[in-house]
Amino acid sequence: MAPESIVDHRARAALEFRWADGALHVAGYQLLRSNCPCADCKALRAIPRADSVEDVHPATGPSVTNILPVGAYGVQFVFSDGHDRGIFPWAFLRELLERGVSLRAVQ
Numbered sequence: 001m002a003p004e005s006i007v008d009h010r011a012r013a014a015l016e017f018r019w020a021d022g023a024l025h026v027a028g029y030q031l032l033r034s035n036c037p038c039a040d041c042k043a044l045r046a047i048p049r050a051d052s053v054e055d056v057h058p059a060t061g062p063s064v065t066n067i068l069p070v071g072a073y074g075v076q077f078v079f080s081d082g083h084d085r086g087i088f089p090w091a092f093l094r095e096l097l098e099r100g101v102s103l104r105a106v107q
């Protein structure tokens with residue numbers, strides 16, 4: 001199911017997702033970029049590399065420049081590094097956000 005709202009907090013380099021069940025998640029642009037589910041990014045992430053996108057500091061990493069709805073299916077993020085092939089189905093996005101939040105909570 002789609003979130004009720006997506007708010008772009010550009011100053012914090014993060015997007016805020018509010019869901020119908022009351023859940024609220026804030027995801028840094030970097031979390032989204034580094035978990036892009038497109039085939040190219042999946043292939044890149046399968047290769048351990050010193051300069052992988054996960055290692056880019058959030059403040060200097062790519063930002064989200066556009067948020068495009070993909071019907072009822074999900075959302076497509078356009079990133080400032082020119083990458084625009086990542087379509088995030090809602091269920092995938094929700095799971096990613098819940099993992100991202102819990103990862104931050106245990107740090």
Ligand SMILES: [Zn+2]
Pocket residue numbers: 036037038039040041042083085086
């Ligand atoms: Zn990608």
